[in-house]
Amino acid sequence: xxxxxxxxxxxxxxxxxxxxxxxxxxxxxxxxxxxxxxxxxxxxxxxxxxxxxxxxxxxxxxxxxxxxxxxxxxxxxxxxxxxxxxxxxxxxxxxxxxxxxxxxxxxxxxxxxxxxxxxxxxxxxxxxxxxxxxxxxxxxxxxxxxxxxxxxxxxxxxxxxxxxxxxxxxxxxxxxxxxxxxxxxxxxxxxxxxxxxxxxxxxxxxxxxxxxxxxxxxxxxxxxxxxxxxxxxxxxxxxxxxxxxxxxxxxxxxxxxxxxxxxxxxxxxxxxxxxxxxxxxxxxxxxxxxxxxxxxxxxxxxxxxxxxxxxxxxxxxxxxxxxxxxxxxxxxxxxxxxxxxxxxxxxxxxxxxxxxxxxxxxxxxxxxxxxxxxxxxxxxxxxxxxxxxxxxxxxxxxxxxxxxxxxxxxxxxxxxxxxxxxxxxxxxxxxxxxxxxxxxxxxxxxxxxxxxxxxxxxxxxxxxxxxxxxxxxxxxxxxxxxxxxxxxxxxxxxxxxxxxxxxxxxxxxxxxxxxxxxxxxxxxxxxxxxxxxxxxxxxxxxxxxxxxxxxxxxxxxxxxxxxxxxxxxxxxxxxxxxxxxxxxxxxxxxxxxxxxxxx
Numbered sequence: 001x002x003x004x005x006x007x008x009x010x011x012x013x014x015x016x017x018x019x020x021x022x023x024x025x026x027x028x029x030x031x032x033x034x035x036x037x038x039x040x041x042x043x044x045x046x047x048x049x050x051x052x053x054x055x056x057x058x059x060x061x062x063x064x065x066x067x068x069x070x071x072x073x074x075x076x077x078x079x080x081x082x083x084x085x086x087x088x089x090x091x092x093x094x095x096x097x098x099x100x101x102x103x104x105x106x107x108x109x110x111x112x113x114x115x116x117x118x119x120x121x122x123x124x125x126x127x128x129x130x131x132x133x134x135x136x137x138x139x140x141x142x143x144x145x146x147x148x149x150x151x152x153x154x155x156x157x158x159x160x161x162x163x164x165x166x167x168x169x170x171x172x173x174x175x176x177x178x179x180x181x182x183x184x185x186x187x188x189x190x191x192x193x194x195x196x197x198x199x200x201x202x203x204x205x206x207x208x209x210x211x212x213x214x215x216x217x218x219x220x221x222x223x224x225x226x227x228x229x230x231x232x233x234x235x236x237x238x239x240x241x242x243x244x245x246x247x248x249x250x251x252x253x254x255x256x257x258x259x260x261x262x263x264x265x266x267x268x269x270x271x272x273x274x275x276x277x278x279x280x281x282x283x284x285x286x287x288x289x290x291x292x293x294x295x296x297x298x299x300x301x302x303x304x305x306x307x308x309x310x311x312x313x314x315x316x317x318x319x320x321x322x323x324x325x326x327x328x329x330x331x332x333x334x335x336x337x338x339x340x341x342x343x344x345x346x347x348x349x350x351x352x353x354x355x356x357x358x359x360x361x362x363x364x365x366x367x368x369x370x371x372x373x374x375x376x377x378x379x380x381x382x383x384x385x386x387x388x389x390x391x392x393x394x395x396x397x398x399x400x401x402x403x404x405x406x407x408x409x410x411x412x413x414x415x416x417x418x419x420x421x422x423x424x425x426x427x428x429x430x431x432x433x434x435x436x437x438x439x440x441x442x443x444x445x446x447x448x449x450x451x452x453x454x455x456x457x458x459x460x461x462x463x464x465x466x467x468x469x470x471x472x473x474x475x476x477x478x479x480x481x482x483x484x485x486x487x488x489x490x491x492x493x494x495x496x497x498x499x500x501x502x503x504x505x506x507x508x509x510x511x512x513x514x515x516x517x518x519x520x521x522x523x524x525x526x527x528x529x530x531x532x533x534x535x536x537x538x539x540x541x542x543x544x545x546x547x548x549x550x551x552x553x554x555x556x557x558x559x560x561x562x563x564x565x566x567x568x569x570x571x572x573x574x575x576x577x578x579x580x581x582x583x584x585x586x587x588x589x590x591x592x593x594x595x596x597x598x599x
Contacts, residue, residue: 042171046164047140051127054142054157057084062146062155065090065099073099087139087158091117098153116143120154129161140164200228207235266337266358269344274300274313277353286337286360287329304329309339316341316354326361336362389414441484441574445598448481448513448524449474455492456511459500467505470496474513478524480598487571488595494564495528495591503532503588520594523577527592534585543581544569568593 061080066073073090081088081101090099095112097105111117119126120143127142138161143154260267266283270276276295287304289295295303300313308327315323323341328334338359343351392410449472456470463470481488492511499509509530516523535543544565568591572579575595583589 038171038175043164043168046167047129050140050159050164051142054086054140054159055125055144057086058142058144058155058157061088061157062144065155067148067151067153069098069105074101074105077101084157089156089158091154091156093121093152114141116141116156117154119143120145132158137161200232204232204235207239264359266360268300268356268358269353270300270313270356271353272317272351274317276300276303283358286335286358312339312341313354313356316343335360336365389418441487443482443484446481446483446485446488448479448526451485451489451492452511452513455489455496458493459496462497463500463509466500466503468500468503469508471508471510472512473510475515478513478515478597481524482596482598483575491568491571491593492526492528494568495593498564499528499530499532499589503530507531515597516594520578522597523594524597525592525594527590529588529590531588534587535583535589536585537583540581540583544579
């Protein structure tokens, strides 16, 4: 298309054609504006002409009317008005109606406020066009001041406005018809001239719309060697280039989105001002950004107000190339992230933003703490009985065993610590089996009442030695549950044994069973209640932690391993149930187990 050229004549002709439609539109606008103006002017002219004729007639009529008010004047007004085809009214200088052609003059109100009357009194004659409430139509009024000696009166003639309206309407219709004809002719000419151009423009618009929508645009070539053809050729070339670029960008974007979606780490990119440019779903999750909140374009400080993360981004903005550290969101008990940040640089080496990679290490750090605590607790729990066994054994080997009484007492201590060590190892193995699922549940129908009675019988002697009473209260409709019978009895033994250990003499331990309510529909609640010493509220959430003891000295003295409630929790959870603990200092503790009822 580089060889395309246009002659001045053809260029001028095309410009004339292209300006034709705006010219026609302007002409139509002028006509539309002129019609009302002409109508108003014509109406004014008709009014002035008619008013002049009426004034001449009023002057003649005034000389023929008697000066005496009354029926004679009314009759004269009526006769002359009928001859002239007008309405006649004679009005005194004070505005009182002296004579009237349409009705009795005494029935009419004072006319001193009529504009034509006031104008005639002050200037000799007056006129107005207004609506008459007396006759119920719009009238043209002409008034003339007549004087005889010291007498003054106003003679007024009125004519319906319809005469003026008819003349004006006929002219208006002629103008409107001319306007319509001109508009139709202009429209026909415009349609004939612009049809081809409109088709080509519509083709260009469709091309641009497809291009803007991101879809493949249609193939576009120049139809003619004119200025519009040049535009068509250039747009066609641009469309092919844009289509290729869009396809490449779409593939690249889909590849990046797939990578970001598949990452287990949260990825967040900001510009140099700290505004978010990109973030993946995992970043939303670890930073607790609501799904309905569009994070792109917002400052990172609006999405997360954590000071540790803000400090990391400040270091990057201050010039650090790479920053890596653990960040705990929401304080010490919040989510822990391993955050790695780096500056992003373009091909020219200039920084254009920052990238943050967030790896949620909350569970990993928690497991590390649990592992350290577990190793420390196991070491401590094993060391205590082993130290006692070793100490008493060394004492016996040192010669104390020669005394039978001493030997028996020392061997009894060694036996007691050996039993404690055995219980600790058994509990650790049981807890390990539960956590690793090495011993699957053997589910079946378990009768609640016999199981409770068996446990109370087993622990009856221990309760009696402690001076406690054991009771049960089982609702008839809670007789059967779905559970592993042996594991269920293990749960009851652990709970009742704990209640016995921490209830002073004279107290009581009650095992209750009833249908669960609230959010535990379809379950049975088995609760072990005691009147013991109670547990501080701050310690209740930690009771199921391994080796946690409220009173460590008392627990060891009573032979506890600190694993009983942890085992109970795992057994209950393996059944799909729940464990709940409520306690009041000085009043006692209630441990409730929710297990599935037999349908």
